[in-house]
Amino acid sequence: MSTAPAARRPLSSTPVLRTALVWGGVVTAALLIAGAVVGFAVGGAGGLGSALAGVAVSAIFLAVTATSILVANRWFGDPLYVPIFFGIVLGGWLLKLILFIVAIVVLRGQDWVDPVVFYVALVVSVIASLAVDVVVLLRMRIPSASDVTLPTDPDAGDRRA
Template sequence: MSDTPERQTPAITSMLRQVLIWTGVASIVLVVLGGGIGFLVAGSDGLWSGLAGVALAIVFLALTPLSVLIANRWYGREMFATVFFGIVMGSWLLKLVVFVVAIVILRGQDWVVPLVIFLSLVAGIVVSLVIDAVVFTRMRMPYASDVSLPETNPEDREDS
């Protein structure tokens, strides 16, 4: 028997891993479609614009489930809520800052085709929302998932 307590994992962990797997698969499809359609519409500038839009969408959308998975490593510890919200809110703040910086940098580039980068970004967001909705609706989780009920002794019960 070990002296260290058994580490628990939240029930949502498997769901978030599923979201990341499907996001990875979708990102491959989006890279091919965004880059390909961008190339057909506007040549090499369209290709790079499509790839930039898809890359922004996938990176930003994958950061949320990834940050929750990282934060869940502290599950069951005393400061879990503080660490969890610090990591998740920190990742959201980081995404906001990086997004604004990326838009400012990309806005001044000669190779950017605004419509292609915009549509690629929107396509990535829509695909991510569909993945989240499908995974969350198909996942079977009990209503009270991470609850431990106290042990009861059958002799302590009163018979009516």
């Protein structure tokens, strides 16, 4: 019988989060192009910049949570996994709060920002990102009892008498 540690498998959430980030990046790129065209058509250079800023802010904020979970999952199996996980994810949320306040303060006073175009770009980007998340979650195959190791050798002491 081998006493070597079992190979660490990735958590079942890892492929889902990676796929959501990749498709979110693709949708963000498409929204940046569409936002630039529509923003420029509606508000000129200010509309273009506002649309790009709205999509970029949304993309960054929505990617921080998935990225923080992927980073935190690297400690899976560690005795301190739960506090590390929640510390990293909570730190990501606090980072988003600080970045949001900074972005609003910086963008609020800019002459080139068209508030309506910025708002519409932000909302459309958030809805698109949520749609990507839903589609990814619906298409991914995750077992009902994920991240569980079941006993495989009843003769090795796994069977109860």
